[in-house]
Amino acid sequence: MSDLASSDTTVDPVAATVAQLDRLLPQLVTWRRDLHAHPETAHRETRTTAFLTDTLAAAAIPVRPLPVTGLIAELGATVPRRRVALRADLDALPVPERSGLPFSSTVEGVCHACGHDVHTTVLLGAALALKSVESTLVERGLAVRCIFQPAEEVVPGGAHDVLDAGGLDGVDRAYALHCDPSIDVGTVGLTVGPITAACDAVEVTLTGPGGHTSRPHLSADLTFALGKVLTDVPAVLSRRLDPRAGATLVWGQVDAGNAANVIPATGRAVGTLRMLDADEWHRIDGLVEQAVRDVVAPYQVAAKVDHIRGVPPVVNDADAVAALAAAARASVGPDAVVPTRQSLGGEDFSWMLQSTPGALARLGTRTPGGATYELHQGDLVVDEAAIGIGARLLALTALQDV
Known part of the structure; x- marks a missing residue:
């Protein structure tokens, strides 16, 4: 794990971040499969929280626990001129898995049918990559707060745990992503204004x-x-x-x-x-x-x-969408951004955007030419190429937002 905590050795933080994520990708896939095999429902994400705490601590990234489960990790300047928050949700659903994957859920009646195992791994990868360029963050006066939120799938959700713990205090802009099995891997769905209901x-x-x-x-x-x-x-x-x-x-x-x-x-x-x-x-x-x-x-x-x-609905801020779009094109290519329509699905990231501007992106997880799956179904299969793309998207968005 010592490589994860190394300081940056290149002038270009974007190139250094991408290179670090390329090195990390096999490990990220392994971690995601382990999380997928051991799903935990809302406010019971103890194993997931312990894994994240240990992995981030090994990379010398300070963490603080949330009241029940989940945690917040801090990177960059201690007294920043600007702070960006990146958020992932941890919990699984009480849905039996029927994907047939070799790393299927080992917990009867519970599985990651909404892709939160991917969200968690993506943010972990982004945090570890940003750690490798932390001196650049400090030089720019930029801080990045990584929020690993519990209990997104219940009402009221774990976003309230984050807010009550001061997780959005001092944050200038907040970002999150969500797996979208209706669009191809390698694309990111973005829209300005309401994106969820x-x-x-x-x-x-x-x-x-x-x-x-x-x-x-x-x-x-x-x-x-x-x-x-x-x-x-x-x-x-x-x-x-x-x-x-x-x-x-x-x-x-x-x-x-x-x-x-x-x-x-x-x-x-x-x-x-x-x-x-x-x-x-x-x-x-x-x-x-x-x-x-x-x-x-x-x-x-x-x-x-x-x-x-x-x-409430998630309402995407125009400047935040522009930062996500720039990061998507920088990390994937000029055709990475696709339009997306507002969904009637709910997402408690919306509570974080009530006082802090930000945006939610839809991360394409469908294998091109492959099956289109539905979220909240036990047969959900995610193209694992989305893991590296999502990690790049969040990490480079933090670097873009200056």
């Missing part, structure tokens, strides 16, 4: 007296009322919110009853509310609960509504 969790619990299905008039037909919630509440929201906001409430879990001839006493629906517009997201508070109560009122059931505010 706001995403909230919604849980509706109905209760009533229950009864026999032959006498719904003497009870409260809770299952029918729950069905009305499933269909009518999304319809109400579509009429109460600006349609240009692209709001969509989709139910992912529905539970009610266990016998064909019994009206149940309880029922539950759980889903996500997503929208493209930040202004509409900020004004929606209370609207979901009101809609549920109005819909079930004729059916004489009680409703409990938990509307958990998840994340």
